[in-house]
Amino acid sequence: MRRPIILLLLWLLLVNCYSQEKYIPQSTNFAEFAIYEAITDFADNCRLFKQDSIFYITTLDTLKHYTLQRNQGTLEWICDSIYANLFVINIIPSINKLFYFPDAVVGSKGKLPSRYVIVKGKLFYWDDDDYPLTEETLSVLKKYDALTDMIHDRVLPETVISDSKEIAFYYFCRNNLLKHKRAVSSKSAGYYRPPKLKCGN
Numbered sequence: 001m002r003r004p005i006i007l008l009l010l011w012l013l014l015v016n017c018y019s020q021e022k023y024i025p026q027s028t029n030f031a032e033f034a035i036y037e038a039i040t041d042f043a044d045n046c047r048l049f050k051q052d053s054i055f056y057i058t059t060l061d062t063l064k065h066y067t068l069q070r071n072q073g074t075l076e077w078i079c080d081s082i083y084a085n086l087f088v089i090n091i092i093p094s095i096n097k098l099f100y101f102p103d104a105v106v107g108s109k110g111k112l113p114s115r116y117v118i119v120k121g122k123l124f125y126w127d128d129d130d131y132p133l134t135e136e137t138l139s140v141l142k143k144y145d146a147l148t149d150m151i152h153d154r155v156l157p158e159t160v161i162s163d164s165k166e167i168a169f170y171y172f173c174r175n176n177l178l179k180h181k182r183a184v185s186s187k188s189a190g191y192y193r194p195p196k197l198k199c200g201n
Contacts, residue, residue: 060087064083064190086171089172100112106135169189181195
């Protein structure tokens with residue numbers, strides 16, 4: 001009788017350890033911590049992870065909700081709510097390649113995404129204006145074919161816009177980043193009601 005109980009306890013311990021696995025080192029930085037938590041959950045639990053190999057991450061510091069309202073005979077998107085207690089991470093499947101301009105050199109800031117992580121062979125990248133572009137990051141972006149060629153004959157490459165592409169949104173309590181929920185939608189954050197989170201004060 002004792003042996004089955006011991007085996008059950010070992011199995012529960014292994015399952016718990018696996019579910020808590022982090023693919024990315026934890027950070028003390030507020031935004032980075034949220035990004036790492038979102039990527040970890042996305043890789044393990046979101047169906048969108050299997051559909052693409054490159055993902056672009058953006059953050060939304062202040063979430064505003066908009067509704068379509070009539071204003072003097074015309075329909076307009078009007079802000080009707082502000083969620084000051086929520087911090088939002090967007091994980092977007094990369095449809096277009098990044099414009100690679102000549103001034104995007106190693107050491108530059110704001111010219112190309114300067115932060116990245118690779119999880120299960122897939123690339124996640126994001127902008128960090130305080131972090132310079134490194135040779136390593138530039139090499140990774142090239143390796144994953146995430147960059148366009150230089151501009152030819154003064155013409156930019158075509159940009160594809162897809163209103164049907166789904167995005168994963170992670171809503172974090174600003175006062176407790178361990179509290180978060182995921183939503184998947186083809187609408188941008190702010191154009192649908194966010195999931196309910198008990199963030200407190």
